[in-house]
Amino acid sequence: MLASRKPLWSDLKPPVVRFAPSPTGFLHVGGARTALFNWLYARHHGGTFLLRIEDTDRARSTDAAIRAILDSLAWLGLEPDRPVVFQSERAARHAEVAHALVAAGRAYRCWATPEELEAMRAQARAEGRPPHYDRRWRDRADGPADQPFAIRLKAPLNGEIRFHDQVQGPIAVPAEELDDFILLRSDGTPTYMLAVVVDDFDMGVTHVIRGDDHLSNTPRQLALIRALGWREPVYAHLPMIHGPDGQKLSKRHGAIGVEAFRDELGVLPEALLNHLLRLGWACGDREILSLEEAVRLFDLDRVGRAPARFDFRRLESLNAHYLKAADDARLVALVRPRIERHLGRCLHPHEADLLLRSMPELKPRARDLNALAEASRFLFATRPIAMDAAAARLLDAAGRARLRRVHDALAAVPDWGRASLEAAVRQVADAEGLGLGEVAGPVRAALTGRAAAPSVFGLLEVLGRDESLARIEDALAHPPAEGQGKNG
Numbered sequence: 001m002l003a004s005r006k007p008l009w010s011d012l013k014p015p016v017v018r019f020a021p022s023p024t025g026f027l028h029v030g031g032a033r034t035a036l037f038n039w040l041y042a043r044h045h046g047g048t049f050l051l052r053i054e055d056t057d058r059a060r061s062t063d064a065a066i067r068a069i070l071d072s073l074a075w076l077g078l079e080p081d082r083p084v085v086f087q088s089e090r091a092a093r094h095a096e097v098a099h100a101l102v103a104a105g106r107a108y109r110c111w112a113t114p115e116e117l118e119a120m121r122a123q124a125r126a127e128g129r130p131p132h133y134d135r136r137w138r139d140r141a142d143g144p145a146d147q148p149f150a151i152r153l154k155a156p157l158n159g160e161i162r163f164h165d166q167v168q169g170p171i172a173v174p175a176e177e178l179d180d181f182i183l184l185r186s187d188g189t190p191t192y193m194l195a196v197v198v199d200d201f202d203m204g205v206t207h208v209i210r211g212d213d214h215l216s217n218t219p220r221q222l223a224l225i226r227a228l229g230w231r232e233p234v235y236a237h238l239p240m241i242h243g244p245d246g247q248k249l250s251k252r253h254g255a256i257g258v259e260a261f262r263d264e265l266g267v268l269p270e271a272l273l274n275h276l277l278r279l280g281w282a283c284g285d286r287e288i289l290s291l292e293e294a295v296r297l298f299d300l301d302r303v304g305r306a307p308a309r310f311d312f313r314r315l316e317s318l319n320a321h322y323l324k325a326a327d328d329a330r331l332v333a334l335v336r337p338r339i340e341r342h343l344g345r346c347l348h349p350h351e352a353d354l355l356l357r358s359m360p361e362l363k364p365r366a367r368d369l370n371a372l373a374e375a376s377r378f379l380f381a382t383r384p385i386a387m388d389a390a391a392a393r394l395l396d397a398a399g400r401a402r403l404r405r406v407h408d409a410l411a412a413v414p415d416w417g418r419a420s421l422e423a424a425v426r427q428v429a430d431a432e433g434l435g436l437g438e439v440a441g442p443v444r445a446a447l448t449g450r451a452a453a454p455s456v457f458g459l460l461e462v463l464g465r466d467e468s469l470a471r472i473e474d475a476l477a478h479p480p481a482e483g484q485g486k487n488g
């Protein structure tokens with residue numbers, strides 16, 4: 001073993017996996033899926049999940065881009081079991097390994113100039129060959145010692161690089177397809193190929209689970225690992241994620257960054273995780289799967305090779321499911337900033353309390369946090385509340401006549417509890433020979449300014465006697481004009 005040294009941690013439980021994103025400004029959902037599958041693999045097998053930020057491209061790796069990844073992973077609950085490794089901090093170690101390979105005769109210094117390299121590429125193109133470096137410095141070391149040089153691997157010249165990918169199956173690549181690729185650039189900086197191999201080794205990584213866009217890098221990385229005489233990790237390359245139209249998921253399809261799902265679409269982390277779980281992993285036709293169950297069931301043998309499709313509609317229905325199941329106080333904390341942004345002011349404590357008490361009525365109908373915030377706005381509207389067009393229609397002359405009767409019946413209810421309120425409204429409906437909906441509609445409109453809103457009895461209860469009767473009286477006193485603007 002060349003240049004081997006003590007691993008960064010000596011107490012990691014195997015299998016050791018890692019997620020190794022490059023900071024590009026946000027965490028792509030494809031990256032989140034890779035992180036999730038690594039995390040599940042570690043949890044299922046009692047191993048260790050590590051995180052390495054591949055920030056060697058200093059121009060793109062801003063602090064904001066790094067924070068976006070860390071925040072998104074924390075939001076999803078996919079936090080690493082050890083401190084984050086920053087690839088940029090390990091450049092000296094990468095260079096040490098490259099020089100050790102030169103000393104052992106398995107890599108060499110190359111003094112080819114950019115002009116020479118360009119000429120080589122042009123010639124290869126003209127001859128219809130792949131644009132490989134022609135290995136001109138492979139067997140000589142007499143370059144000008146004071147001139148910059150790159151370090152290249154002595155890649156195998158014949159035979160095949162073979163490995164067994166846990167998802168893609170057996171892979172064999174003829175050696176002539178690899179060239180003597182660069183390990184250390186002439187400015188002394190490591191290439192991605194070198195950095196990944198060295199970091200995985202030093203971190204004790206046993207399983208490399210990543211997107212199949214990296215499949216073509218693996219033979220090169222293996223050639224390097226074999227030149228070093230290091231232990232080879234097991235590889236598993238996950239299929240790409242496509243959009244609903246079968247094209248590679250991109251900005252064209254809408255949100256693709258995890259933060260956008262959280263902030264713009266108002267998605268809960270458990271809903272996004274549940275959808276990501278199903279992307280590439282066949283776990284029967286179970287739609288709803290908790291993370292605990294996934295930890296129990298997950299393994300690589302049921303990850304398919306076909307690209308997975310991201311389905312925004314399915315995500316939305318999963319989100320509705322998880323909203324319904326979510327704790328009321330948690331939902332208040334999540335929607336409150338959205339409501340306050342819209343109102344342009346903070347909620348008073350009694351309003352926050354009203355929101356909390358209304359949550360059981362509101363959450364079963366919401367598909368995302370934006371919709372939930374929107375649906376709860378009527379709670380904070382100032383009287384007389386604005387009506388939308390559909391609500392205004394419910395408050396036509398016939399509607400108001402019914403509303404008047406309901407008002408009087410409600411005003412006579414002694415305890416303002418849900419059962420008595422329902423009994424009172426039912427009695428009016430029965431007496432008029434009308435369906436409950438025909439009587440409840442105008443009440444709902446008067447209370448919320450909308451036609452579609454939660455159960456009217458729950459609304460009456462949470463708004464309380466005074467506010468409910470006052471809103472109804474407003475609607476009776478000032479019949480809304482058709483087409484009036486939106487609620488508050």
Ligand code: GLU
Binds near residue numbers: 021022054196209
């Ligand atoms: N940094 C690479 C990327 O973000 C991943 C490298 C790897 O997983 O080996 O695509």
